């Protein structure tokens with residue numbers, strides 16, 4: 233839906249914020265006190281909504297999926313009727329008057345609200361908040377949400393807004409949150425768990441609360457490294473004060489996405505939790521900056537419809553990249569642009585390119601092509617004008633819904649330049665403008681050097697040895713890695729001294745490229761290669777450990793002893809590889825093999841995150857351990873809420889289907905499985 237200028241003026245002065253489906257309805261405020269119940273995987277709530285209409289109507293609805301209302305508690309309207317996904321209010325609604333309607337309800341949500349071990353958390357975008365909280369599954373009506381959430385005494389609750397009170401009620405505590413400004417319903421969220429936190433204050437005085445599961449407290453500082461710097465940088469660069477009362481970030485187990493920008497309360501995947509070594513390989517910086525950028529792009533100004541999704545994802549991706557440039561430098565910035573350009577170019581060359589205004593575009597288009605469009609626009613306008621246009625756009629449309637056209641009009645006004653050709657080349661055109669992209673990339677002297685190094689792929693090894701030495705000596709992460717990749721295709725007799733020089737650069741990422749590409753370790757490089765086991769990278773350590781173990785059979789025990797105490801990432805990548813290799817190394821700690829097998833079997837169970845489970849399951853199937861415990865873990869995983877993990881488990885179960893022992897185990901255990909699990913097994917696996 234597009235608003236005309238005149239209509240928009242009316243909206244501005246009257247403060248109306250109207251839903252698309254019911255243009256006469258304005259939901260002003262939703263207050264709810266909810267109690268989620270982990271045992272029953274259900275929720276109960278006391279709910280009230282304040283709304284207005286701008287014409288006389290006999291009924292209005294809000295969204296609510298499978299919501300059961302206690303009819304004795306209804307106040308404020310003549311009657312309420314629920315259908316599968318709606319709650320209808322019947323009343324003689326008079327224009328301009330405010331109605332406050334309240335009731336108590338219960339629900340057992342099939343999605344959106346997740347109970348995962350000792351945590352409870354929500355995911356609204358794409359999953360519909362109305363599964364647990366009556367609201368509007370429509371992002372064009374912005375509502376002030378004030379939540380009260382009841383949880384057991386020993387738990388911490390994180391939700392939208394400022395915590396203004398904690399009220400003890402028997403064994404539970406009700407946490408009362410207050411929001412000052414309105415937002416779309418998909419941004420409502422909470423998380424409950426055993427958390428510790430650290431609070432920092434931004435340069436402008438905004439409280440930044442950083443949560444972490446108490447079991448991971450030792451990793452809080454490394455996980456949230458640079459958080460305040462990112463916040464201050466983005467607030468300063470965007471040029472509009474952070475629009476909300478505070479900013480909280482909370483990691484949860486088995487999250488469906490990398491992160492979600494719920495207003496003031498970003499929820500992100502526990503897999504980003506890292507120690508100082510893990511930080512070098514997979515840190516939270518990008519997601520941290522991306523979700524924070526959404527607090528302006530998406531939460532403060534919100535798209536009217538999916539055709540405007542660039543205004544959310546393209547902007548969040550671009551501003552995250554700017555924040556990363558502050559931390560990791562200019563080369564990193566261009567490298568990331570180059571990487572996404574490569575992906576977009578190949579998609580485009582396959583004839584699968586998509587316009588940014590295509591409402592059904594892929595995330596590659598919305599995120600990466602979206603960021604590219606902004607990079608180009610900023611180059612074209614110059615940083616000063618670009619920043620002024622973005623600031624003006626955000627100020628003009630604060631707490632409203634916006635279209636791509638709205639943004640372009642602001643840019644035209646501020647810059648005095650027509651946006652027609654930018655719009656055609658970057659927003660409407662389905663193919664990726666790789667010529668313009670390449671032209672922009674080569675403005676970076678680093679990229680020019682990288683392209684020269686890449687061009688050496690076609691040059692015979694004898695003619696490039698000297699160049700390789702001088703390039704390696706520069707110690708650039710990306711150029712160094714490119715050289716290592718080129719070496720991997722050449723005979724070792726010619727490349728050995730170059731590998732030695734590469735080891736000596738002491739560059740973490742050049743050395744990592746060796747661990748990843750040189751899988752059979754030559755005797756002459758054994759000592760250098762062994763030093764990789766101590767590099768500050770779990771990716772390097774894991775690859776080096778396996779390659780050394782398989783290259784030198786007589787040293788297997790030495791390597792196992794060296795890596796014995798290392799865990800690795802949150803996924804326990806190194807510990808799990810260690811267990812696998814300990815199990816299959818003949819004569820190694822035979823007395824402990826049963827304990828090691830049990831540890832790996834335990835990692836496959838629902839007690840652990842799906843990232844840990846997936847590795848354990850793969851390894852156990854590799855060594856053909858078909859025990860009832862593993863089979864039960866697979867069955868549990870086959871109905872997991874994370875679809876990637878669920879599909880992985882289903883594929884493994886299908887692979888085991890012809891095995892009569894597995895069939896027997898499944899039949900013997902059938903009664904112990906949930907109805908959902910039994911349904912799946914009967915339909916797809918059992919014979």
Ligand SMILES: [Zn+2]
Pocket residue numbers: 522526544545548
């Ligand atoms: Zn995003």
